[in-house]
Amino acid sequence: xxxxxxxxxxxxxxxxxxxxxxxxxxxxxxxxANGWLTTLLGYQWGSLDGTxxxxxxxxxxxxxxxxxxxxxxxxxxxxxxxxxxLKRRDGSTTPVIMGASAVSASSDQPGTIRxxxxxxxxxxxxxxxxxxxxxxxxxxxxxxxxxxxxREQFVAVLGHDLRNPLASIAAxxxxxxxxxxxxxxxxxxxxxxxxxxxxxxxxxxVLDFARTRLGGGIGIELRDEHALEPLIEQVVEExxxxxxxxxxxxxYSTIGPVRCDSGxxxxxxxxxxxxxxxxxxxxxxxxxxxxxxxxxxFRLWVVNGGSPIPLEVMETLFHPFVRGQAHGTAEGLGLGLxxxxxxxxxxxxxxxxxxxxxxxxxxCEIPGKAASI
Numbered sequence: 063x064x065x066x067x068x069x070x071x072x073x074x075x076x077x078x079x080x081x082x083x084x085x086x087x088x089x090x091x092x093x094x095a096n097g098w099l100t101t102l103l104g105y106q107w108g109s110l111d112g113t114x115x116x117x118x119x120x121x122x123x124x125x126x127x128x129x130x131x132x133x134x135x136x137x138x139x140x141x142x143x144x145x146x147x148l149k150r151r152d153g154s155t156t157p158v159i160m161g162a163s164a165v166s167a168s169s170d171q172p173g174t175i176r177x178x179x180x181x182x183x184x185x186x187x188x189x190x191x192x193x194x195x196x197x198x199x200x201x202x203x204x205x206x207x208x209x210x211x212x213r214e215q216f217v218a219v220l221g222h223d224l225r226n227p228l229a230s231i232a233a234x235x236x237x238x239x240x241x242x243x244x245x246x247x248x249x250x251x252x253x254x255x256x257x258x259x260x261x262x263x264x265x266x267x268v269l270d271f272a273r274t275r276l277g278g279g280i281g282i283e284l285r286d287e288h289a290l291e292p293l294i295e296q297v298v299e300e301x302x303x304x305x306x307x308x309x310x311x312x313x314y315s316t317i318g319p320v321r322c323d324s325g326x327x328x329x330x331x332x333x334x335x336x337x338x339x340x341x342x343x344x345x346x347x348x349x350x351x352x353x354x355x356x357x358x359x360f361r362l363w364v365v366n367g368g369s370p371i372p373l374e375v376m377e378t379l380f381h382p383f384v385r386g387q388a389h390g391t392a393e394g395l396g397l398g399l400x401x402x403x404x405x406x407x408x409x410x411x412x413x414x415x416x417x418x419x420x421x422x423x424x425x426c427e428i429p430g431k432a433a434s435i
Contacts, residue, residue, distance in 0.1 A: 077107070082158065082179030086115045087172055099179060104151035120147035120155045135164040135175060145182055157182040215272070224265050232258045256304030263332055267397040270404065271382055280401070280408040282323035290360075291317045293324050294352055297331045305339050308348065315353035320360045322409055322428060330405045330413075333398035334364040334424050342366025342422070358430020360411075363423060371417040379415060402426075 076083060082099035086092055095110040103110070103118060116124050123146040134141055140163040147155040158179040167173035235254045243251065270280055287293075291314045298312045320327075331350070338348040346367030353361050371379065378384050380403045383396040399413075402424075406413040411428035 082177075084110075084115070084177045084179075086175045086177060088164075088167070088175065090115050093174065102150075102156065102181070103148060118148055120149050123147050131162070132175075135162060139164045139166075148179070224261075228258060228261055228265065232262070252303065252306075259300055259304060260336075263329075263336065263398075266329060267333070267401045270401050271397050274404055280326070280404045282326050282405075282408045284321050284323060284409075286319045286321050287324045287327075288319050290320050290322070290324060290327065291352070293328050294331050294350075297328050298335065298350060301332065301335050301339065308339055308344065310335065310339075311347050311349040313349075313351045315351070317352060317360075318354045318358070320354060320358070320428070321430065322360065326405045326408070330402045330426065331362065331364075333402040334362075334426070337398050338364050338366035338422075338424075341368065343368035355430075360426075360428040360430070362426040365421050365423045367421055370419055371415070371422060376415070376417065380413070 076094075077097045079096055079098055082102060083096040084092055084099055085094045092110050092113050092115050097107050100107050100110050110118065116128065119127055126144075126146065131141055131144060140161075142161040144160045144162075146158055146160050148158055149155055159182045160177060160179055162175055162177040165174045165176065231254070235251055235258060238247075238251050238254075274280060294314070294317075295312065298310055302308075302310050335348065335350060342348055343366070348364070348366045350365075351363045355361065375384070380399050382400045384399075403413040406426050406428065409428045411426060413424065413426045415425070416423050
């Protein structure tokens with residue numbers, strides 16, 4: 063009695079399994095196909111038994127099975143996750159995923175192949191959509207790279223071509239300074255000098271940004287600089303002249319030899335001071351301190367008062383084209399801090415920022431011998 067119930071249960075599991083299941087002789091004849099499979103293909107239960115397995119395969123799947131999968135089963139006894147197309151009774155096809163195992167013949171049993179199927183329609187659709195999305199993304203990325211490189215080359219060429227007329231304007235202002243001018247004339251010349259200086263800084267930042275994006279990085283020429291203080295003081299004086307209503311305090315401590323690119327250090331100082339003047343509280347002074355430690359490390363601090371930088375802004379502060387809320391009209395391009403950090407990195411150093419209710423402080427440190435470069 064127990065054996066009869068057990069046999070019934072096994073047949074029930076076979077016929078009503080939630081997947082296709084078929085037993086095939088090694089000569090390709092179907093011994094038994096379960097209800098799931100016959101229903102899927104549009105046949106009545108039991109009508110596939112005794113038919114050829116190849117007849118329920120599409121032409122491409124038939125070739126794959128007979129030339130590849132069947133011989134493979136004789137070698138390794140099992141295969142898994144093979145995508146095939148089964149042919150329905152009405153001639154249409156349905157995609158399935160197949161797994162199979164081979165049972166060797168014995169003295170009383172012929173060899174058989176056990177094959178299971180699950181439908182793969184949604185998976186096929188997903189795979190096609192995924193492949194299409196990947197191809198679209200790759201094409202978009204290549205197009206963006208081409209467009210981005212073209213934009214950056216255009217910016218580099220444009221920035222270079224702007225230098226010549228700007229140099230002519232700067233030279234003209236220097237000539238006018240030597241002339242006998244009225245008080246109003248001197249004020250106008252001072253404004254012109256400030257504007258040309260600011261424009262020169264913008265062009266430098268744009269060119270450096272284009273170089274970094276085109277893979278060249280910030281170019282530096284390292285030398286042992288013994289007179290860095292006068293260079294920094296010159297930058298400070300230029301920004302004082304361009305911002306006569308603001309107080310800029312500068313202190314220096316034992317600025318000994320520093321191995322650096324002095325021109326780039328001047329650019330870094332100009333960017334940090336310009337940022338502090340633009341974003342700091344106009345009623346509070348901006349302070350700068352520069353020193354060289356006993357180990358030769360160069361340190362620079364630029365501090366301004368005002369509201370603290372919001373946390374969400376801090377996270378992207380050194381990214382290109384990021385601008386805070388500037389006071390007045392000196393908003394810039396949002397490249398100053400990005401270029402300043404790239405200059406520090408090129409020297410093997412760092413540029414960091416802290417911001418509280420009382421002050422915002424930028425700190426640059428450059429190792430004494432630029433050992434990490």
